[in-house]
Each structure stands twice: as C-alpha cells, then as structure tokens.
Amino acid sequence: MTTxxxxxxxxxxxxxxLTGWTSNLLGMATGFGILVLxxxxxxxxxxxxxxxxxxxAVLEGFSMLLRDGSLIADVLASLKRxxxxxxxAAFIAVPLAMLLAYFRPLRRAVLPVINxxxxxxxxxxxxxxxxxxxxxxxxxxFITAIAAFFPIFxxxxxxGQSVEDQHLNAAKCLGAGKRALLLRILFPSALPMIWTGLxxxxxxSWMAVVTAELIAAQSGLGYMIQISRLNLETSHVLVGMxxxxxxxxxxxxxxxxxxxxxxxxxQK
Amino acid sequence: xxxxFLRQATIHRKTGNPVRQRHEDKSRPxxxxxxxxxxxxxxRGGGRHGSGERVARLPTGRGxxxxxxxxxxxIADVAVVFQRKSTRLVAVEDVNVRIEPGEFVSLLGPSGxxxxxxxxxxxxxxxxxxxxxxxxxxxxxxxxxRCGVVFQQHSLFPWMTALDNVAFGPEMLGYPAPEQxxxxxxxxxxxxxxxxxxxxxxxxxxxxxxxxxxxxATRPPxxxxxxxxxxxxxxxxxxxxxxxxxxxxxxxxxxxxxxxxVDEAIFLSDRVFVMRSTPGSIKEEIRVTLGRPRTPExxxxxxxxxxxxxxxxxxxxxSLKVFNSGTx
Numbered sequence: 174m175t176t177x178x179x180x181x182x183x184x185x186x187x188x189x190x191l192t193g194w195t196s197n198l199l200g201m202a203t204g205f206g207i208l209v210l211x212x213x214x215x216x217x218x219x220x221x222x223x224x225x226x227x228x229x230a231v232l233e234g235f236s237m238l239l240r241d242g243s244l245i246a247d248v249l250a251s252l253k254r255x256x257x258x259x260x261x262a263a264f265i266a267v268p269l270a271m272l273l274a275y276f277r278p279l280r281r282a283v284l285p286v287i288n289x290x291x292x293x294x295x296x297x298x299x300x301x302x303x304x305x306x307x308x309x310x311x312x313x314x315f316i317t318a319i320a321a322f323f324p325i326f327x328x329x330x331x332x333g334q335s336v337e338d339q340h341l342n343a344a345k346c347l348g349a350g351k352r353a354l355l356l357r358i359l360f361p362s363a364l365p366m367i368w369t370g371l372x373x374x375x376x377x378s379w380m381a382v383v384t385a386e387l388i389a390a391q392s393g394l395g396y397m398i399q400i401s402r403l404n405l406e407t408s409h410v411l412v413g414m415x416x417x418x419x420x421x422x423x424x425x426x427x428x429x430x431x432x433x434x435x436x437x438x439x440q441k
Numbered sequence: 442x443x444x445x446f447l448r449q450a451t452i453h454r455k456t457g458n459p460v461r462q463r464h465e466d467k468s469r470p471x472x473x474x475x476x477x478x479x480x481x482x483x484x485r486g487g488g489r490h491g492s493g494e495r496v497a498r499l500p501t502g503r504g505x506x507x508x509x510x511x512x513x514x515x516i517a518d519v520a521v522v523f524q525r526k527s528t529r530l531v532a533v534e535d536v537n538v539r540i541e542p543g544e545f546v547s548l549l550g551p552s553g554x555x556x557x558x559x560x561x562x563x564x565x566x567x568x569x570x571x572x573x574x575x576x577x578x579x580x581x582x583x584x585x586x587r588c589g590v591v592f593q594q595h596s597l598f599p600w601m602t603a604l605d606n607v608a609f610g611p612e613m614l615g616y617p618a619p620e621q622x623x624x625x626x627x628x629x630x631x632x633x634x635x636x637x638x639x640x641x642x643x644x645x646x647x648x649x650x651x652x653x654x655x656x657x658a659t660r661p662p663x664x665x666x667x668x669x670x671x672x673x674x675x676x677x678x679x680x681x682x683x684x685x686x687x688x689x690x691x692x693x694x695x696x697x698x699x700x701x702x703v704d705e706a707i708f709l710s711d712r713v714f715v716m717r718s719t720p721g722s723i724k725e726e727i728r729v730t731l732g733r734p735r736t737p738e739x740x741x742x743x744x745x746x747x748x749x750x751x752x753x754x755x756x757x758x759x760s761l762k763v764f765n766s767g768t769x
Contacts, residue, residue: 339596342566345584347610347659357609361600438600438639
C-alpha cells in the first residue's frame with residue numbers, strides 16, 4: 174500500500190480495490206473447491222449413493238427437479254411461508270417493543286411473559302400448531318412467525334431502551350408530544366437495532382420453515398427433503414439442503430444491500 | 442409584514458408549548474421569520490427569496506409584543522436533591538435569581554458544582570426538590586418549547602439531516618413551512634450548504650452551529666446552553682463565541698450559558714454567576730460592565746482583566762475547597 178501510494182492517487186485507489194475484489198472471489202472459489210473435492214473423495218470411498226452421492230449426481234438431481242418444475246414450486250411455497258410468518262412477527266414485535274421501551278408500567282407486565290415463552294424452541298410449537306391449524310400453510314406461518322418474533326422483539330426493545338435522554342429532552346424542548354417522541358425519536362434511534370433484529374429474525378424464520386415443513390406441510394423444501402429421504406433419493410435431499418443454504422445466503426445479502434436505504438445516516 | 446414573531450403564539454397552559462395555529466393562507470410568504478443579517482456578515486440569509494421583497498430586518502425586541510413571552514426567569518429558593526438509595530446528594534441549594542428578559546447570563550464554576558443541574562432545572566429536565574422556577578410567570582414542570590436548549594455535544598438527532606434537525610421544532614409546533622424556516626436558520630449559522638448532511642458528516646463546530654440553529658428555530662424566549670463549546674478547539678471556540686453574540690444581538694432571547702471557562706463567561710455575559718460547590722449555590726454575582734458589541738480584543742483591556750482577576754479568585758477559592766475536601 175505504502176509503496177503503491179508513491180505512484181499517485183489513481184493507482185492507490187484502483188489497485189487495492191481490484192485485488193480486494195478478486196482475492197475475495199479467489200478465496201470463495203478455493204473454499205467451495207475444497208468442499209466439493211472433499212465431498213467427492215468421501216463419496217467415492219463410501220461408494221454408496223444412498224449414504225452420500227457424488228456432487229455430480231446432486232447437480233443432475235438439481236437439473237431434473239428444476240426441469241419438472243417441482244423445485245421452483247417448493248421454493249416458492251417455502252418462501253411464501255417465510256415471508257408471511259416473518260411479516261406477521263415484524264408487525265407485532267416492532268410496535269410492541271417500541272411501546273414497552275417507552276411505557277415502563279407496561280414493560281413490567283409484558284416482559285416476564287415474553288421471557289417465559291422465549292426459551293421454547295419453534296420446533297416445540299409444531300404439535301400445537303398442527304392441532305390448532307391443521308396441515309398446510311397456516312401452521313408454517315405460525316412457526317416461522319414464532320421463530321422470527323423473539324430476535325426481532327428483543328433487539329428492537331433494547332434499541333428502544335438505549336435511546337438517549339438527551340435526544341428525548343431535546344425533542345421535548347422542540348415541542349414534541351408523546352406520539353412524536355415515539356415515532357420520530359424512539360423509533361429511528363432504535364432502527365439500527367431493529368434492523369439487526371429483522372436480519373436475524375429472517376434467518377431464524379428460514380430455518381424454522383424447513384422444520385415446520387418436515388412435519389406440518391405437504392409442499393416446500395422441507396417436505397421435499399422428507400419425501401426424498403423416504404424414497405432413499407439422497408441426491409434430492411442434498412439438492413434441497415443446498416437450495417436452502419443458497420437462498421438463505423441470498424436473503425442475507427439482499428438485506429445487507431438495502432441497509433444503506435434504511436439507515437442512511439450510518440453510511441460512511 | 443410587521444415584525445410579527447412567533448413568540449406571539451398562544452401558550453398552552455399546562456405544557457407551556459405554543460398552541461398550534463392554522464395559517465389560512467399558506468401561499469403568502471411567512472410573516473414570522475425575517476432573515477437576519479447579523480452585523481459583519483455578507484451572504485448569509487435571505488438569498489433564496491428575493492431580497493427586495495423581504496427586507497432583512499432584526500427583531501426589534503420586546504416592546505412590540507407587550508404582555509407576551511419575554512423570557513424573564515425567576516428562580517425562587519430552589520434546591521435540587523438527588524436521592525439514590527441511601528445516599529443523598531444536595532446538588533443545588535438556596536438559589537434565588539431573577540434573570541431579566543433578553544439578558545445574557547453565565548453560570549460559572551468548577552465541574553460538579555451543580556451549574557448544569559441548575560440549567561436543567563430551568564429547562565424542566567429536572568424538577569426542583571424545593572422552590573419554584575418560572576419563566577414569564579409560568580411555572581416550569583417539564584421540558585417545553587419555551588426553552589431552547591443547546592447541549593454540550595451529540596444532541597443532534599443522528600438519523601436526521603441538518604435541515605431536518607432544524608425544521609423539527611417548527612414542525613412539531615405546527616408553524617407554517619417548517620422546512621423553509623429550517624433553511625433560513627441554517628443559513629443564519631452559515632450552514633445552508635450542509636442542509637442534507639447528517640450530523641456524523643459534520644465537524645464538532647458545525648454540529649454545534651446546527652444545534653444553535655435548531656434551538657433558535659422555534660423562536661424560544663429563553664435559550665439554555667450547557668457548555669456548548671466545551672468540546673471544541675480554542676480557535677473554533679473563539680469564533681463560535683463571537684458568532685453567538687451576533688445571533689443573540691439579533692434575536693435578543695434570554696440566554697443562560699453554563700461554562701467553566703472564565704474568559705468565555707465574561708466575554709459573553711451581562712452577568713456572571715460564580716457558583717459554590719457541594720451544595721451548589723450562587724457564591725457571587727458579577728456584573729460585566731463592558732460595552733457591546735464585543736470583539737475578542739476586549740479581552741486585552743484592563744477592565745476585562747480586572748473582572749477576570751476577581752472571578753478567577755472566586756473560582757480558585759471554590760476549586761481549592763473541592764480539592765481539599767476530596768483529598769481528606
């Protein structure tokens with residue numbers, strides 16, 4: 174860096190940027206390369222396509238499921254469940270957290286209840302969800318919402334609690350009433366934490382949908398994995414797993430991508 | 442277009458906030474804010490709205506709005522006691538002061554002498570344990586728009602641009618065209634070019650200027666300043682002091698200024714209250730007889746030197762007392 178900077182501004186800016194980008198790509202390719210290699214070697218040594226098919230078989234399975242349209246249908250079914258559940262959770266968790274952060278008496282009543290429910294894993298809700306909602310989309314909405322709720326709520330609540338007294342006082346001196354304090358001061362000052370909560374919540378929701386579909390649905394990626402397991406089509410199981418991983422990463426990337434619009438003041 | 446100022450707004454009995462008023466004709470240029478041309482300033486203010494139509498004119502003071510908010514502060518027998526479990530800390534005790542409308546006073550004293558506490562009590566951010574504080578005869582019970590407050594630092598809303606910060610008050614109070622007002626007050630502190638910058642993108646001095654513009658934009662009768670230049674470097678600080686005096690000359694709000702800088706207090710104020718520590722109270726009131734307008738050169742005069750010597754002596758007495766009691 175220091176030697177490059179002596180060549181002038183253009184080079185100092187262009188070079189490290191390019192090497193940074195290519196080295197990232199190179200690192201990624203290396204990582205995946207090693208994974209595929211190890212996977213291939215192990216699969217060969219095992220010689221049992223039911224225990225572990227070779228990557229190529231998974232790729233074939235992938236193209237087959239893609240062509241008959243079932244993969245797309247399953248992905249869409251899962252995505253829909255995640256988004257509906259996630260949105261329900263967000264629309265309840267964020268306002269509730271803001272209210273609790275603002276009104277102390279309310280907090281004393283509600284927080285203990287939330288702390289009691291929080292340690293129950295989403296999977297433990299599945300029997301109840303099936304009893305209440307039957308099989309299909311509804312129990313999955315319920316499970317994904319439960320999974321997303323707590324990270325969203327807790328992060329939002331702590332964000333709201335950490336609002337600075339100075340900001341509240343300044344706003345009051347500028348004539349802000351309760352409503353404005355809540356919406357214009359408390360909410361935006363908690364927004365970075367809310368955003369973190371939403372990111373974690375979406376991830377949790379995505380993990381939970383697969384769990385829910387293993388048991389409580391007849392479509393979606395989780396269901397597809399379950400059926401393929403029963404048919405001993407391990408390559409299809411792996412297609413489902415890889416798809417879940419890839420879509421989860423894309424969601425995270427997309428959220429990071431729009432962060433600049435949500436939190437413009439956090440940008441450098 | 443007569444000098445109609447927002448201090449004419451009706452005041453809500455309980456909150457002390459000006460009551461929202463509907464303006465029937467929004468297309469008319471605002472009557473409430475005449476861009477202020479502070480002395481010695483060139484391009485600031487009023488550039489956008491055609492200078493011919495709206496004459497830069499300073500508010501002429503309280504005479505023309507009789508019986509309405511003037512910014513007189515009465516502090517009667519005030520004590521503030523902090524009770525935390527078993528410890529009882531008397532932060533402020535036995536303070537009796539009247540601050541006249543349009544006066545510039547400083548609370549001066551070593552750290553921890555309760556000067557900020559007293560200021561916060563005036564602003565309604567702390568409720569006095571005893572006694573009463575009233576502004577223009579109305580008792581102060583909670584923070585309200587009668588007092589503009591400028592804090593030491595980091596009090597701008599980081600999620601709002603400079604313009605949104607300044608326009609926030611006028612918007613909350615239902616003044617017409619808050620954004621326009623915001624722009625005008627940003628121009629007043631010379632930061633119209635930074636309207637769309639976020640606080641984190643501004644230097645400390647710029648942030649404080651935005652803070653001052655924000656506090657003034659609601660046209661409060663009282664401006665409370667809690668070591669507003671404490672975090673700035675010496676040069677910026679000196680420029681800001683001069684700037685503040687210009688703005689104060691234009692707006693003639695009552696200013697209560699907290700500082701531990703002796704020169705700053707004398708240079709700015711009509712009266713300096715030197716405070717005694719633990720419990721905080723007013724040790725002595727010093728009337729600064731220096732003429733106005735003041736420039737930094739005034740600090741070199743004998744008259745200034747005399748006042749400084751007297752104040753420093755008082756402060757030293759207090760600091761020594763704190764120091765000795767701390768080392769026992």
